[in-house]
Structures are given as C-alpha cells and as structure tokens.
Amino acid sequence: xxxxxxxxxxxxxxxxxxxxxxxxxxxxxxxxxxxxxxxxxxxxxxxxxxxxxxxxxxxxxxxxxxxxxxxxxxxxxxxxxxxxxxxxxxxxxxxxxxxxxxxxxxxxxxxxxxxxxxxxxxxxxxxxxxxxxxxxxxxxxxxxxxxxxxxxxxxxxxxxxxxxxxxxxxxxxxxxxxxxxxxxxxxxxxxxxxxxxxxxxxxxxxxxxxxxxxxxxxxxxxxxxxxxxxxxxxxxxxxxxxxxxxxxxxxxxxxxxxxxxxxxxxxxxxxxxxxxxxxxxxxxxxxxxxxxxxxxxxxxxxxxxxxxxxxxxxxxxxxxxxxxxxxxxxxxxxxxxxxxxxxxxxxxxxxxxxxxxxxxxxxxxxxxxxxxxxxxxxxxxxxxxxxxxxxxxxxxxxxxxxxxxxxxxxxxxxxxxxxxxxxxxxxxxxxxxxxxxxxxxxxxxxxxxxxxxxxxxxxxxxxxxxxxxxxxxxxxxxxxxxxxxxxxxxxxxxxxxxxxxxxxxxxxxxxxxxxxxxxxxxxxxxxxxxxxxxxxxxxxxxxxxxxxxxxxxxxxxxxxxxxxxxxx
Amino acid sequence: xxxxxxxxxxxxxxxxxxxxxxxxxxxxxxxxxxxxxxxxxxxxxxxxxxxxxxxxxxxxxxxxxxxxxxxxxxxxxxxxxxxxxxxxxxxxxxxxxxxxxxxx
Numbered sequence: 001x002x003x004x005x006x007x008x009x010x011x012x013x014x015x016x017x018x019x020x021x022x023x024x025x026x027x028x029x030x031x032x033x034x035x036x037x038x039x040x041x042x043x044x045x046x047x048x049x050x051x052x053x054x055x056x057x058x059x060x061x062x063x064x065x066x067x068x069x070x071x072x073x074x075x076x077x078x079x080x081x082x083x084x085x086x087x088x089x090x091x092x093x094x095x096x097x098x099x100x101x102x103x104x105x106x107x108x109x110x111x112x113x114x115x116x117x118x119x120x121x122x123x124x125x126x127x128x129x130x131x132x133x134x135x136x137x138x139x140x141x142x143x144x145x146x147x148x149x150x151x152x153x154x155x156x157x158x159x160x161x162x163x164x165x166x167x168x169x170x171x172x173x174x175x176x177x178x179x180x181x182x183x184x185x186x187x188x189x190x191x192x193x194x195x196x197x198x199x200x201x202x203x204x205x206x207x208x209x210x211x212x213x214x215x216x217x218x219x220x221x222x223x224x225x226x227x228x229x230x231x232x233x234x235x236x237x238x239x240x241x242x243x244x245x246x247x248x249x250x251x252x253x254x255x256x257x258x259x260x261x262x263x264x265x266x267x268x269x270x271x272x273x274x275x276x277x278x279x280x281x282x283x284x285x286x287x288x289x290x291x292x293x294x295x296x297x298x299x300x301x302x303x304x305x306x307x308x309x310x311x312x313x314x315x316x317x318x319x320x321x322x323x324x325x326x327x328x329x330x331x332x333x334x335x336x337x338x339x340x341x342x343x344x345x346x347x348x349x350x351x352x353x354x355x356x357x358x359x360x361x362x363x364x365x366x367x368x369x370x371x372x373x374x375x376x377x378x379x380x381x382x383x384x385x386x387x388x389x390x391x392x393x394x395x396x397x398x399x400x401x402x403x404x405x406x407x408x409x410x411x412x413x414x415x416x417x418x419x420x421x422x423x424x425x426x427x428x429x430x431x432x433x434x435x436x437x438x439x440x441x442x443x444x445x446x447x448x449x450x451x452x453x454x455x456x457x458x459x460x461x462x463x464x465x466x467x468x469x470x471x472x473x474x475x476x477x478x479x480x481x482x483x484x485x486x487x488x489x490x491x492x493x494x495x496x497x498x499x500x501x502x503x504x505x506x507x508x509x510x511x512x513x514x515x516x517x518x519x520x521x522x523x524x525x526x527x528x529x530x531x532x533x534x535x536x537x538x539x540x541x542x543x544x545x546x547x548x549x550x551x552x553x554x555x556x557x558x559x560x561x562x563x564x565x566x567x568x
Numbered sequence: 569x570x571x572x573x574x575x576x577x578x579x580x581x582x583x584x585x586x587x588x589x590x591x592x593x594x595x596x597x598x599x600x601x602x603x604x605x606x607x608x609x610x611x612x613x614x615x616x617x618x619x620x621x622x623x624x625x626x627x628x629x630x631x632x633x634x635x636x637x638x639x640x641x642x643x644x645x646x647x648x649x650x651x652x653x654x655x656x657x658x659x660x661x662x663x664x665x666x667x668x669x670x671x672x
Contacts, residue, residue, distance in 0.1 A: 121585050122592050126639045129584065146639055177671045179664055180581050180642045304633040 003133035004033040004164040007097065008041060010140035013172055016068045016095075018042045018059065018429060020052040024072025025112055027099030029164035031070075044429065044458060047450035049076050051422040053083025054448070057092050058426030061409045062384055062434075064217075066093040066147045067426065073099040074112030077158075078119070082416055084154045085123040089413030090238060091215060093152035095143045102162040103131040116158040125153030131160045133168035141173035150183025151302045152215055185303070187318040187326070194314055195273075195297050196330030202271035202295075204339045205231045208254055208262065208283075211238035211412075212276015212300060218320035219243060219405045222275065225328045230336045232343055234262025236277045238412045241402035245381065251343055255283040256547045257394040260354075260556060261346035263547065264566055266291050267554040268342060275299045276320050279309040280413065289552035299323050346566070353558040354544050359399065365538035366514055368392065368467045371521075372399035375437055375465065378521045383435040383463075384409065384427050388420030388444030390474035392467045394543045396439035406431075418447030424462045425454055435525060437463045442494050443472045452504040461528040464506075469539045470494055477542055481560070482549075501532045512536040573602070574628045576635075576646045578617040579609055579660045583640040590617055593634050599623045610657055611664070614642065 001009070007030060011019070019041055023031040034043060046052040049071045056067030071080055077098040087094045101110040120127050126146045130139050136159075143155040199205055213222050219242055226233050226249050234251040235242060243250055252259030254266065266272065272294045277283070279298075284290040287310055296312040298305070299320060306315035316323055358369035372395055375383065381401040387393040387410040402408065409427055411419040424438040445466055455462055472490040479487050501508035507529060511520045517535070524531045545564070546557045556564040580586055587606060594601050602620040609616035621628070632644045643660050 117585050118588060121589050122596070127585065177667075178639060179667055181639045182667065302637065304630075304637045308630065308633075 001167065001170045002029065002033065002164065003130070003136050003159075003166050003168065004030040006133060006136040006168060006170050007140065007159065007164070008033055008037050009170060010137050010173070011068060012040055014140065014144045015065065016041070018044065019068045019070055020044045020046060020055045020059070020426065021070035022046055022049050022052055022072070022076060024076045024099060026073035026101055026161050027070060027076070027159070027164075029161065030097070030099070030159070044454065046422065047453045048448070049079035050082060050418065051425075051448055051451040051454060053080040053094070053096065054086070054416075054419050054422035055426030055429070055451075055454070056094050057083060057087055057419075058386060058409055058423030059430035060092050060094060060426075062406060062427035063430035064406060065430075066095050066144060069094060069096045071096070071098055072112065073101060073116070074114050077114055077116045081119060081123070082414075084120055084156065086411050086414040086416045086419065087154040088123045088125070090411065091152050091211060092154065093147040094154040095140070095147055096154060096156045098156060098158050099164075100129065100158045100160045103160045104162065106160070116156065120156045123154070124156050127156040127158065129158040129160065130163045133163050133166035136163065136168070137171060137173040141175040142178070145175040145178070146181070184301070184319055184322075185317050187316060187323055191314065191316050192323070192326045193330060195316060195327050198271055198295060198297060198314065199229055199231075199273065199327070200332045204269045205229065205271045205273060205336070206262070206265050206269035207231050207233035207273045207275060208236065208266070208277060209233060209239045209242055209275045210236040210277025211242075212320050213239055213242040214405055216276060216301070216320040218276070218324055221321055221324040221328070223247065225324050225331065228328055228333060229331045230334045231273070232265065232336070232340055234258070234265070236280070236283055237397055237410060238408075239277065240397060241405050241407035244403050245401040246403070249340070253397060255280075255553070256285070257398065257543050257545065259346070259398070260350045260545055260564060261343040263553040263556060264346050264564070265342055267293070267552065269294045272296045273299070274312075275324070276301070278305045281309070284310060285547045285551055285553040285555075349558070349564065350545065353562065357559070358544070366512070366517060366535060368395040368537050368541050369399045370514070371465060371467060371517065371535050371537065372396055372439060374518055374521045376401045378518070378525055379435055379437065383407070383437040384431060386410065386420055386424040386427055386436060386438040388438070388440040389415045389417045390441050390444060390472070391477065391541060391543050392439045392441045392444070392473075395467070417444040420444055421448045421464070422451045422454075424464070425451060425458070425460050428460050428462050429458070435463065436461070437465060439465050439467060441473055442466060442468045442470060442492055449500070452500070452506060455506065455530045456504045460530060462530050463524050464530070464532045466497065466532060466534045467537050468494065468497075468534050469537050469541055471539060473541065474543070476540070480540070497532065497534045507531045508534065510534040510536065571622050571624060572648050573620060573622050574646050574648060576619045576621065576628065576632060576644060577656060578619070578635055578644045579611070579642040579656075580615050580617070580638075581640040581642075582613070582615045586638065586640055587617075589638060590619070590635055593631050594619070594621060597627060597631065599627060599631065611661055614660065
C-alpha cells in the first residue's frame, strides 16, 4: 500500500469516520486516495483551514472523540496554528495531518515548505514528521494514544510527500504504552485519606470543578461527592454542563463574569476542593488574595498544574474518575444548609441587581441576556451551546442552562474570536441528534464567516444567533470602564446580513423588537436546518457582574455604579 | 526569591524537536541558559541534556515540571550545585524497568 493509503486505513482503524480538511499541493497523494474512501470516510470541505481546525475542535468536544484534520503544507499548516494553540490550552484531542514537501527538499525553502515541527512544538502535546511510508501506521497509532490519554491535547503529524507516495506493507497498529509517558499516574492512598479527612472536618467546603470532569467522564462521580457531603459547587467556563444546572448545590460559574455566589464563597470557605481545573487568572482574579483563608485541595491529572498558579495544601495527581469515588467512599454524610445560606443570599442579590435588569428590562432595546434565556426556554435546556469570544460568550455562558454534559463548547484559554461558527459546524456533525446553537457577535462572525459556505454544502443544521450590536463589544466595554470611554477602533460598520444569508441559502430573520423575539427563536428551532437569526441588541450592552482585572474575586461590580456589599 | 545557579538534567528519548522545546521552556519564562549539553546517557537509547541557568527555585520547579510533561521525556532533575549523578542514573533505570514491568 502507499503511505497515503496506510494513513487513511490507519485513521479508520482508530475509529475516525469524519475528516475536516482542505486540499493542496503537498497533500494531493492523500486526497487522491481519499477519493476512493467515500463510503468509509466523510470529508468536510471547509472554506479556510482555520475553519477545519475549529470544526474539528467542536466535533471532538461534542463527540468526546479526537477530531481529525488534513491540510497541506506551508500556508495550509500555518492556517491551523491558531486552532492547535486553542486545542492545546483547552485540552482538546485532535490529530492534525499536515502535508510536507518531499524529504529530499526539506530545508531548501521549497515551494510551500515551512518548519511545521518547529512551529507547532510549543503548542502540541506531541508532533512527528513522517518521512518514510513504513512509519505511517506506527505514527498514527501513537498520535491517537497521546491525543486521547491523560490530559488530552492536539498532535501534529507532518507528512512528507515521498512518504505519501512510497509503498510499504500495512500492518494494523495499536498503541497503549510509551515508556517515557505515564498518562494515568498511580494515586497515593494516603492522599485520598488525607483529602477525605480534610473534607469531613470542613464546616464550609466548596468545590470548583473544570473541564477535567467532562474530559474524564467523571460527571456522575462528582455529583455523588457533591450530594453525599452536601458540598456547594461552582464551575469554570469549560466545566459548564458537567453537572446539571438544576442540581440544588450548583452555584453557577466562577471567575471574572461568573455568578456572585461561587466567587463570594471562594473567599469565605474553609476548604476549597478544585477538581480538573487549572486556576486560570480569569478564575482566580488577584491570586495573592485568592481563597487565602481556606485550605486547598487540588485534584488534576496534569502534575505540572499542581502549585503552578495557586499554592495548595494537598495536590492529588490523578484522573477525577478514579480519585473522586475513592474519596467519596471515606466521606461522612453532611448537611451544610447553614453554609449554603450564603449562596441563597448571593443569588438574591444577583437576581435583583444583575439578572433582572439584564433579562427582564421590559423596555428599551433587547438585551443579550434575554436572547440567551429565550433560547434556553425554547430548547428546554437541551441544546449544545457554542459561543464565540467576547460578550456573546460571557452572556451565553451565564444565561444558558444545561441538562446534559458536553453542552458548552467555547474557546476558553486562548479566547479565539472566529472560533464559534466553525466549532458549531463541527459540533453538529459530531452530535447530529442534538440541537446546536451558536451565540456569536458581529465581530467574531465576520472572522470566519466564509464557513457559511461549508454549512451550505454540507447542510449542517446549525442555529446561528447573531447578537448584533455593531461594536466589538467586549473591548468597547473595557474602553467604557477602564479607558475613559475612548472607543478606539471598536465601532463596526456591518454588512446587510440578509443578503449574506440569502447568498448561502440559509434561512434568515432579523429581530429588533422584544415582542418578536420568542416567536423568532421558536421558528428557528422548528426544524433541523441552518438558520441565521440576527438580533439587533442594545448597542452598549454590558456584562455584569464583573470582577475587574487585578481585584480579588469578591470585589464585584454589579453595574457601572454599584459594588457588591455582602458584609461578613 | 534569591537567584541561584541551577543545573537541570533531562533524560529523554532521542526525538526530533525536543532540544528546541526544552530551550523554549526557559526562554518563554525569560530565563537565560548559561550552558547546554546534549549527549547519549549511560542508558542505551536514552539521551541526556544538562542545562545551567541562573534563576529562582520557584521558576526552576515550573520548568522541570513542564519539561517532564513532554511525552518523550523520562525524567528531569535539578540541583543547586554538583551533587547527583549515580543516583539519577539509578532512578531513571528503575523508572523504565518498573513501567516496562507493569506493561508486561
């Protein structure tokens, strides 16, 4: 078989049935063979390689399976860099195959040659240049093992053209062991006992969980701990949907635009149990003041995360699915109703000062929060929510509700504008049975708007909700609050979106009156076809509450004038 | 925290790109590399890096963890001065042996 055939056969052996890609010179031997694999491999032709990689990210996170990308060398490879960096920081399993010039041309500045191994080294979990057809099956097997195991991440295989055309014998390969790599470290029993003791002794425990819960399939295990020891729990942005929003001990999202309760309780708890999260600065605010009064237990599969941003009293390196049940077995049943009154009081304040004005203003322009709440009501919290980056993301995360896991896909660590539309396409292809709803701003939509072509060609039933305020809203918000209202290059003149939707054959409606909103959202979700709903929202909409940069997480702005006054 | 001259040793597979990854781990944190050596270690097939850098213990701990996180790295150590060596070799050999044993 040719190296190209071995690649495709190896992908199939690894369980891949969908590839996001874009052809070009140095990958043509693979595309030539792909032509004959139509019955086994579905190829999604995107409109730009950035679309391919973000779509693969959306696919991987919706389906809980590595996304596969095939692009060409040079510009094809550099166009996927943003998505690889995004997948690295958000722990998304991807296998990215980049074409490369023939091994004899490497280092000669050949046409469309670029140093992909050098470029992607810092942003991949592993990368490898395949220069011989004999290495293809081995490299693909290893790539999938590394991408999926431990803390997941992106892997790049740089596939030299001579290895694509050269012939080798094909032998099915699986990889489940690398002698220098220990993805599931053994958990120390003494640490488990110590954690359980600390939790049993705690009067005011708080759990903050992240995407590790979802990546590790540990949703049930987390819920059992929460229920048995009656511990209130807040989620990071990427942990959202890890436990259902209607769980009585669920406090909402932590961090800069998080809910008030988990942020205030972070500064009042006597024990913080962090699971599958990495203390991002958007979560901790000022780290010197973060949970200073509390003991901290940090459970994470990545040893490098322990004591990286926040010093902890007990670090447990391990898989949440293994660690949590072992701790739970040693936990005493508890009733923390007294402690949870803090949450009730915070909710009351947030409802009155923030949620009410945002979601039920009754007059004026439509607010972003009203739109997100309407979608949650109409879909009965069942949709996979995709967001772009910015205000749409924070409002989308805050006001969506989740009744099943893997329902929130967003660019967390890298904050990649333009992520939303292609990620939504990938999510819908990965989970076709679920409604997929994208919240996107007018800025982010126009960064990858060409992927409407992919939607047209593939008939991907993505519901696009454009929260259109004619501004780069989140930067505008910071300019209003922190840069003396100097709106430097954040005003956008937008195109006529109806013409764009028509051009791509996508159903379209524009809404600018509150009374029309619900009917429009209902119409959008009436079928499974692509739809662009352009909601002209309040131009100077804000996202509150807000922990301003450099403040501790209990220093919370409720609106432009009022700060949270909670008292002792 | 006080700056010290540290010696970091890394035992790894012989993998293309590792040298630049390891160097990047320092430069990304604005840590100067005073010297760097790569050579085959006493264990067949295992390569060894030694890097000298002047920085704080807190920084060097982060660097060591980030390097160890790399798939092709067996283990990394750091020292304030010239203690070590035999102990390291034994530790890496024991680690590989135990993992091979587990996988058998």
